[in-house]
Amino acid sequence: MPPHDANPPSETRLCPSSRPEMPGSRVFAVVGGTAREPRAGYLQELIPTAQALPLFQGPVTATEVLRFTAACGTNDCRHYDGARCRLAARVTAELPAVVDVLPACRIRHECRWFNQEGREACLRCPQVVTDSYNPSDAARHASDPAVYG
Numbered sequence: 001m002p003p004h005d006a007n008p009p010s011e012t013r014l015c016p017s018s019r020p021e022m023p024g025s026r027v028f029a030v031v032g033g034t035a036r037e038p039r040a041g042y043l044q045e046l047i048p049t050a051q052a053l054p055l056f057q058g059p060v061t062a063t064e065v066l067r068f069t070a071a072c073g074t075n076d077c078r079h080y081d082g083a084r085c086r087l088a089a090r091v092t093a094e095l096p097a098v099v100d101v102l103p104a105c106r107i108r109h110e111c112r113w114f115n116q117e118g119r120e121a122c123l124r125c126p127q128v129v130t131d132s133y134n135p136s137d138a139a140r141h142a143s144d145p146a147v148y149g
């Protein structure tokens with residue numbers, strides 16, 4: 001039942017679809033499942049990205065199997081419209097729920113998506129992958145910034 005807090009201070013919100021190169025990046029989930037049906041498992045403790053990246057030197061890249069969080073980029077992010085995260089809105093509106101209870105996620109109280117879209121974002125969040133090379137049509141559409149014009 002969104003929104004909880006439609007316009008929170010940006011510095012208090014974390015992006016749950018961040019990238020490893022972002023300042024302050026930490027790993028908060030590991031992606032399992034299959035290429036077509038990925039499912040994130042949420043870590044009990046966040047790991048600084050600099051500690052995790054050296055473990056990935058083979059054919060699988062960290063962005064295929066890890067989820068990263070860092071401060072919401074607000075106006076520096078193409079998904080942000082000046083007040084809201086459009087990626088969070090589209091994931092919530094366009095993707096199916098893949099779980100029926102809230103994942104045990106450590107960043108919830110700071111998460112931009114949860115604070116904007118509520119639990120419906122969390123029920124869809126486990127299927128999000130940082131870099132997917134074989135996304136579903138729905139996932140590709142929901143994350144494509146080209147629709148913003």
Ligand code: SF4
Pocket residue numbers: 016103105106107108109111112113114121122123125126
């Ligand atoms: S499960 Fe919910 S609170 Fe956790 S990162 Fe995903 S959207 Fe945010």
